[in-house]
Amino acid sequence: MEPGLSIESGSAIRVAVLPVGGPIPPQCLRDYAALVAQHARVDLASLRPYYSEHQKSPFSHQPWDTGCLRLKFVLGGCVPSPWEDFQSSRKVLAVVGICHLPSSPDLGKVAADFVDAARTYPSALASRCFAFCPTDAQLAEKKSDGIIMFPPSDQKSLELHMLTMIQDLAASLLMEFEKWVLRAESTGTILKTPLDSQSSLGSEEVIKAKKRRLGRAQKIIGDYCLLAGSPADANAHYTTAIDLARLTGDVFWHAGALEGIVCALVVDRMGQSDPVLEDEVKYRYYTIIQLYRRATLQDNAQRVSPVSFELEAALKLARHLCRRELAKEVSDLLMGAADGAKALIDASDRLILYIEIARLFGSLGYKRKAAFFSRQVAQLYLQQDNAYAAMSAMQVLTMTTNAYHVQSRKTSKSDHASPKELGASNSNADSGKVHPQSVVSLFESRWSTLQMVVLREILMSSIRAADPLTSWSAAARLLRSFYPLITPAGQSGLASSLANSADRLPWGTRCADPCLPFIRLHSLPLHPSQRDIVKRNPHKKEWWIGAGPSGPFIYTPFTKGGTSGTSKQEINWIVGEPVQVMVELANPCSFDLVVESIYLSVHSGNFDAFPVSVNLPPNTSKLVLLSGIPTRVGQVSIPGCIVHSFGVITEHLFKEVDCLLLGATQGLVLSDPFRCCGSSKFKSVNFPSISVVPPLPLLVANVVGGDGSILLYEGEIRDVLITLTNAGTVPVEEANIALSGKNQDSVISIAHSTWKSALPIKPGGEVTFKVTLRAWHLSLTDLEADVGRSPTNSRRTQREGINPFLNIHYAGPANQGNGEVSLPPGRRLVVPLNICVVQGMRLVRARLLSMEIPARFSEAHLRPVSDKDNMSNGSDMVHNDISLLKIDPYKGSWGLRLLELELFNPTDVVFDVDVSVHLDGTNGEQTLNVTADAACHKTRIDRDYSARVLIPLENFKLPVLDASFFVKENGSDEPLGSKAATIAEKNAKAELNASINNLISKIKVRWHSGRNSSGELNIKDAIQAALQASIMDILLPDPLTFSFRLAKDGTMAKTVSASANDFSHSTNENACPSTGESVLRCKDPISAHEMTHMEVQIRNNTKEIIRMNLSISCKDVAGENCFDENSATVLWAGVLSDIQVEVPPLQELVHPFSVYFLVPGDYSLQASSVIIDATDVLRARAKAESPDEPILCRGSPFHIHVVGTA
Amino acid sequence: MASTACFVIVSKNDIPIYDAEVGSAPKKEDQAYQHQFILHAALDVVQDLAWTTNAMSLKSVDRFNELVVSVYVTAGHTRFMLLHDTRTEDGIKSFFQEVHELYIKIFLNPLYLPGSRITSSHFDTKVRALARKYL
Structure with a gap:
């Protein structure tokens, strides 16, 4: 059988094109052959100059104006067929030699070579030898030996030159045909086919052969007419031949003549599509096929079967009819032909048959059929045991991959870029949800069994053909797509074949088909700097306000809703700042996968990716951070990763894996590579649109x-x-x-x-x-x-x-x-x-001491920090060393309250504590600003120890005792209905509270620890709690202030005016020691046995007149009353008891008296008074329980030191 | 019963959603492939033929060597393809019809995504029983 046959091929003159002389570089050979093969059709009209009619042409109806000669160039020649007598188109009728002169300098040798080569084609009627690229020396040689030189020139003139030569060749062929036909008509020839030669030449056979000879000769003449481009002549001869063959029962030649007549018909009407013609052709050809079959049956006993002619006829008809509308008829023909394959003895015939069937099915649009027969072809190739056959098999199989959907990505690139698919994927991405049906369509035509077989065969053939890249690609596709169907041993085998192929490939080879691992986009972990890009509002100066989340909440209802929705899909990368993308790799196979390097694949070209290398043990998945730096402003598209594993560089697209995973969730794909590696659930991550923005400050x-x-x-x-x-x-x-x-x-x-x-x-x-x-x-x-x-x-x-x-x-x-x-x-x-x-100093408790504990305060302790205190002057300093008792030996101290803070140090360091009361100098109302400040004295508290710090509180009194302070207490008693009164009350209350807070805020407890730790204890609440109970006592002034002073020699001695009063109602005198202020004492010692003039000053701190019954007492150190009638220690002049006085509001009154001390020593004077007709305010201040109680007011004791005269 | 028979259900999207070797001949791996290859190739013919007739059963549409492909196309263009070596038209037709009923039952399952693989073992058992009965 011959490949590429068609009905018209009976009219083609076969020309062998043979390379001669020295070796021709493949590219040159290709060029020269193409140059020759351009002229497959030579018009008869153009032959005129080269044609000379030696005798009367047998082709009487030759269409010189429209006809043409068809040349079929066969590069490398072909083996002479035993059937060439039967069909003249099978004969090699001309030989063309091609010579590349630079590689064969000796022209004589070339000529000899050509003659030798041409000798192998005895049927050749003409021969030419074309020599290309001659050197000057060769051109200069005489043009002998029939070598036609093509001097080097441009392509156009070369073509023109070649056309001339081919026309010359065609003309000489035409003349040869005429000669041949004339001779055949006159003498006749013996025409034999292999069918005939086999038969024994019995007498009967000889007679039969003689009868048939004429018909056969007519058929061959018809063939030559056809070759000479004269279908009309051919038709006449064929008609004769058919009649003769029918008469003689020469079935085989009958069929041949019929084929010739159809060919003549088709050639004659070339280019016209005529349904009548088509029916004719169809009818004739079915007859031909029938005849050939009959011939086959007749000669069934013989070794040589003409079955191939039947098949060829079927293929010719199929090719003629090969159109979509006639698909059924064509496929029937082809299936019939395929059935005939069994009858073919020669393997190469079968190969050609399958190739032709595959080609025809392919041109019919039956891709799967074509693939099926291509695979048959490949199997036949694989049966031959040589590398070329394996290569052919590989190539044929590669052609089938499209039909089986296992094509290499290299060949299917165009599919990927098709706008339809892009649109589809975009719409999918937009909706975020894919309809199951469209998922199904992603996996169209997945015949996994077949795909595996095809890939395995490609792998096998490519290994045999020593094509490492193809075998790598096939193994990669096989492993990636079908790993769940492959046993662990098979997987390892594929891995090793990948490695073997890679060994033969140069380093850094790229392959379009990815292998393992599977890579999917996991997330885009945002670098903090990326997260914090804030759009600036050009109209707002302070663009940052409201730009970011300001509170502790993730969601703030105040952020603009519009921005959050879009920002999810958009990411800004900044030129020059590294970014990261997290991908997940999975190795679902049973071997260790070494990824030599993996990095992001960026098609936009404005990104520098950094490779990392990963090792994936069997059946594992790994999260890998891939990083890179954007280099230029613009959009970045990252479709996948570039992976270097198994010695080859491949690109892995995220989209493909996403499709795969989508299929896995729907059960359309065998296995999810990530889940079988124990990875988490599938979540689809769309790659957001990333734009690179110009550099920003960082x-x-x-x-x-x-x-x-x-x-x-x-x-x-x-x-x-x-x-x-x-x-x-x-x-x-x-x-x-x-x-x-x-x-x-x-x-x-x-x-x-x-x-x-x-x-x-x-x-x-x-x-x-x-x-x-x-x-x-x-x-x-x-x-x-x-x-x-x-x-x-x-x-x-x-x-x-x-x-x-x-x-x-x-x-x-x-x-x-x-x-x-x-x-x-x-x-x-x-x-x-x-x-x-961490926990530091702890305030365990704060309380106001009621001075049950004896305490001594030196003057130093009590020195005010503030210089503004008008109480202190130079004379104070004289008595610095004198430590004075502030304690009433009987009732505790006077006028001084201590705030005790108990501190505990639970830490493991030492704390130093300073307590200070900050004076507020601006507060002019505070008349008695005496504070305790122990700035220089630190209390050190060791770890796990507690300490008490005493804060003396003195004279935080208000100047005026006002009714308003007691409104709350008295509210029920007094009929205060007026609004004004209420407001005043409120104001007073607020003032009181303010002054309390003021007091508290002045007390600071500072601590130091180590070299650089310092701080303040928060004790406000504790102090407030401690003070709250006795706040009245601390803050409110006593209604009456008593002070003593010496009136000696008419000059006022320094008098410590003190207002410390003990003011309480008589029944409760002892229980409530009043707030002490300062210690009262006489600065200068008083001599005994001298009359000392003294006076007591009584000040009314209220806003009403106070009438009282004043009495003055004097006590010695033993506490004995010295003004007793019976006592002889102190003599006195003046009224000392039951003095009825009346003090106007906020005024002072002085009551003079004289004392005469008999015994030196310490004495204390004290004034006290019973208030007559006490107002409610006074009662409230004294916390009187019943209105009948007498209200007693008592001053602080005044200390007198009496020295003896001796 | 036919010595060689390979039954495949091909979904609308040309995916084989069910395949079974139902012949009595001992199984050979590469032959199973070969059967599927033939059936796959026959899809081209079916694709044209299905639109030329009203009948669901397309009878034998393709052949390769001794093996014949009979096809039954459902209304949803799911194709039941049987590769067999004996010609018992009636048996094949009944087989197809009964398998169609089974297939509809599968199809009615709300958990079955049309076009995905049929993995029901019940279906498999039934189909093989039908093959024994009719082929």
Whole structure:
């Protein structure tokens, strides 16, 4: 059988094209052959110049104007067929030699070569030898031996030259045909086919042969007429031949003549599609097929079967009819032909048959049929045991891959780029949800069994054909697509064949088909700097306001709804700043997979990807962070990863794996590679649209002293230095620092001026600014949690989300390009102030002591810090050394209250505690500003010890005792109905409260620990609680103030005016020692046995007149009353008891008296008075229970030191 | 019973959703492939033929060597393809019809995604029983 036959092929003159002389480079040979083969059709009209009619042409009806000669060039020649007598078109009628002169310098040798080559084709009627690219020397040689030189020139003239030569060849062929036909007509020839030669030449046979000879000769003449381009002549001869053959029963030749007549018919009407003609052709050909079959049956006994002619006829008809409308008829013909394959003895015949069938099915559009027969072809090739056959098999199989949907991605690139698919994938991505039916369509025509077989055969054939790239690709496709169907041993085998193929490939070979691992996009972990790109509003100066989440909540209802929706799909990368993409790799196979390098594949070309290498053990998956740096502004598309494994570089697309996983979820694919590796559930991640924006400034914050937590004791105040460095390439031109998060009040101050003065921060520049922190107080729950923990870290606990943040918004300069100013986005840097508050000094309790405990205070202790205190003057200092009792030996101290703070140090460091009461000098109303301040005396509290700190409280009294302070107590008693009164009451109340707070805020307990820890105890609440009970006593002045002074020699001695009064109602005198103020004493000693003139000053602190019954008492150290009638120690002059006096409001009254001390020693004078007709205010102040109670008011004792005269 | 028979259900999308070797001849691996190859190739013919007739049963549409492909096309264009070597037209027709009923039952299962593989073992058993009965 011969390939490529068609009905018209009976009219083609076969020309063998043979390379002669020295070796011809393949490219040159291809070029020369193409040059020759261009002229497959030579018009008869163009032959005229070369044609000379020697005798009368037998082709009487030759169409010189329209006809043509058809040449069929066979490169390399062909084996002479035994059937060439039967069909003249099978004969090689001309030989053309091709010679590449540069490689064969000796022209004589070339000529000899050509003659030798031409000799193998005895049927050749003409021969030419074309020599290309001659050297000058060769051109100069005489043009002998029939070698036609083609001097080097441009392509066009070369073609023209060749055309001339071919026309010459055709003309000489035509003349030869004429000669041959004339001779055949006159003498006749013996025409034999292999069918005839086999038969024994019995007499009967000889007679039969003689009868048949004429018919056969007519048929051959017809063939030559056809070759000579004269279908009309051919038709006449064929008709004769048919008649003769029918008469002689020469079935085989009858069929041949019929074929010839159809050919003549078709050639004659070439280019016209005529249904009548088609029916004719069809009818004739069915007859032909029948005849051939009959011939086959007749000669069945013989060794040589003409069955191939029957098949060829069927193929010719099929090719003629091969159109979509006639698909059924053609496929029937082809199936019939395929059935005939069994009858073919020669394997190469079968090969050709299958090839032809496959080709015809392919041109019919029956891809799967074509693939099926191609595979049959490949199997026949594989039966031959040589590399060329294997290569052919491989190539044929590769052609089938499209039909079986296992094509290499290299060949299906165009499919991927088809707009339809892109649109589909986009719409899928948009909706985010894929309809199951469309999922199904993704896996169309998946015949996994067949696909595996085909791939395996490709692999086998490519190994045999020594094509490592193809075998790598086939093994990769096989492994990737069908690993669940392959046994572990098979998988390892494929892995090793991959490795073997890679060994033969040059390093760095790329293959279009990915192998393992499976790679899917896991997530795009945002670098903090990426997250913090803030769009700037050009119309808003302070663009940062409301730009970021300001509270502790993830969702804030105040952010704009529109922005959050779109930002999900869009990511901005910044030129020059590294980014990361997390991908998941899976190796579902049973061998160790070594990925030599993997990096992101970027088609947009503006991204530098960094490779990493991964080792995947069997059946595992791994998350890998791939990073890179965007290099240019624009869109970035990352369709997948470039993987270098098994020695070959491949590109793995995310989209493909997504499709695969989608199929796996629907049960359309055998297995999900990620799930079988124990990875988590499938979640589809769409690659967001990423755009690269121009470089922005990048601030990096650094807390000086380490980025760890700042360990602070409760209440500690510390300065933290924060360094901002611009790590970007653009200067920071504006910035804003704000606080957010919890515990914002723990940041006392931020040195805004420092960083503001550093703006703009140039690339690489840095600024350090100070933030003052104060540790907050741990709540009770914190403390309890601490207790429960192990002792080692119990105090170092830190909870998430309780820290304040510094929100730093900053931006670079505006772009000035193109005449318009565009604002690049700003950025936000969040600096968490990791404050770890540990338990520090603890205030166990605060209480106001009622001076049951004896305490001594020296003057030093009581020295006021404030110089404004008008009470202190130089004379004070004289008595510094005198330690005075402030204690009433009987009833505790006078005028002094102590606030006791009990502190406990649970930490493992030592604390020093300072207690100070800050005086408020501006408060002029406070007449008696005596404070205790022990600034120089620190109390050191060792670890796990507690200590008590006493705070003396003195003279925080208000100047006037007013009724309004008691409104609450008296509200029920007094009929105060008027509104004005109520308002006044309220004001007074507020004033009282304010003064309480004022007092409390003045008391500060500071502590130090170590070198740089210092802070303040928060004791406000505790003190308030402690003071609340006796606040009245502390703050309110006594209604009456008594003071003594000497009136000696007419000059006033220094008098300590003191107002310390003990003021209580008589029944409850002892129980309630009044608030003490200062110790009263006479500065100068008084001599005994002298008359001492004294006076007592009584001041009314209320707004009403107070009438009273005043009496003065004197006691010695033993507490004996010295003014007793019976006592002889003190003599006196003047009234000392039952003095009826009346003091006007806010005024003073002086009552003089004289005393005469007989015995030196210490004495104390005390004034007391019973108030007559006490008002409600006084009663309330004295906390009288019943209105009848006498109200007693008592001053502080006045100390007198009496010295003897001796 | 036919010595060689290979039954495949091909979905609308040309995916084989069920395949079974139902012949009595001992199984050979490469032959099973060969059967599927033939059936796959026959799809081309079926694709044209299905639109030329009203009948669901297309009888034998293709052949390769001694093996014949008979096809039954459902209304949803799911194709039942049987590769066999004996010609018992009636048996094949009954076989197809009964398998169609089974297939409809599968199809009615709300958990079955049309076009995906039929994995029901019950279906498999039934089909093989039908093959024994009719082929």
